Amino acid sequence: MNLGRPREFDIDRTLESATQQFWAVGYEATSLQDLLRVMCLSKSSLYQTFGNKQQLFIQCLDHYRKSMVVQLEEKLAANNSAREFLRGFLEDIVAEAQQKTGRRGCLLVNTANELSQRIPEVQLAVAAGAGAVLNVFRRAMELAVEQGEISSSASLDSLVNFYFSGVSGLRTMVKAGIDKRELEPVVALIMDSIK
Numbered sequence: 001m002n003l004g005r006p007r008e009f010d011i012d013r014t015l016e017s018a019t020q021q022f023w024a025v026g027y028e029a030t031s032l033q034d035l036l037r038v039m040c041l042s043k044s045s046l047y048q049t050f051g052n053k054q055q056l057f058i059q060c061l062d063h064y065r066k067s068m069v070v071q072l073e074e075k076l077a078a079n080n081s082a083r084e085f086l087r088g089f090l091e092d093i094v095a096e097a098q099q100k101t102g103r104r105g106c107l108l109v110n111t112a113n114e115l116s117q118r119i120p121e122v123q124l125a126v127a128a129g130a131g132a133v134l135n136v137f138r139r140a141m142e143l144a145v146e147q148g149e150i151s152s153s154a155s156l157d158s159l160v161n162f163y164f165s166g167v168s169g170l171r172t173m174v175k176a177g178i179d180k181r182e183l184e185p186v187v188a189l190i191m192d193s194i195k
Contacts, residue, residue, distance in 0.1 A: 019060040065129035082143035097180040105175035166190040
C-alpha cells in the first residue's frame with residue numbers, strides 16, 4: 001500500500017500563515033495565489049491537507065479561536081484582579097488605535113461583518129469562536145464577583161453580553177480609524193457599567 005510522501009511542512013505554522021492573511025485583508029480579498037504564497041504550498045498540497053478555500057478559512061477561524069482563548073486564559077490566570085484583566089483587554093484594543101496602519105480588528109468580528117450571514121458553515125465557526133471568548137469573559141466576571149470587584153444587580157449573562165458588545169464595538173471603531181483619545185472614555189464607560 002502506497003502511503004504517499006510524508007508532509008514536509010508544519011501544519012500549525014502553515015495554518016497560522018493563512019490565518020494572518022485572511023485577518024489582514026478578509027476572506028473575499030484573499031486569493032488562492034495569496035494563500036499559496038504565504039503558506040509556501042503547492043495547490044495540490046493545500047487542497048490535500050486543508051480542502052478548498054472555504055474549508056481552509058473555517059480551519060483558520062478555529063485556529064484563531066483556540067489561540068485567542070489560550071492567550072486570554074493565560075492573561076486572566078496571571079492577573080490578580082479579574083476586573084483589571086477585563087479593563088486591560090479593552091485597553092489593549094484601544095492601544096491598536098495608535099498604529100498608523102495594520103489596524104486589523106478581530107478576525108471573528110470582521111468575519112461576522114463580512115460574510116457570516118452568507119455562508120452557514122462560517123456563521124457556525126464565528127458563533128463557536130464568540131462563544132469560547134464569552135466563556136473566558138464569564139469566568140473573569142465570576143471571579144470579579146467572588147473578589148468583590150463587581151456587585152451589580154444585573155444578571156451575569158447581561159454583563160457578559162454587554163462587555164462583549166463593547167469589545168466588538170471598540171474593535172470596529174479601531175479598525176475604522178477612530179483616534180485613541182476618543183476611545184479611552186468609552187473604555188471608562190464600559191468599566192463603569194460593570195461595577
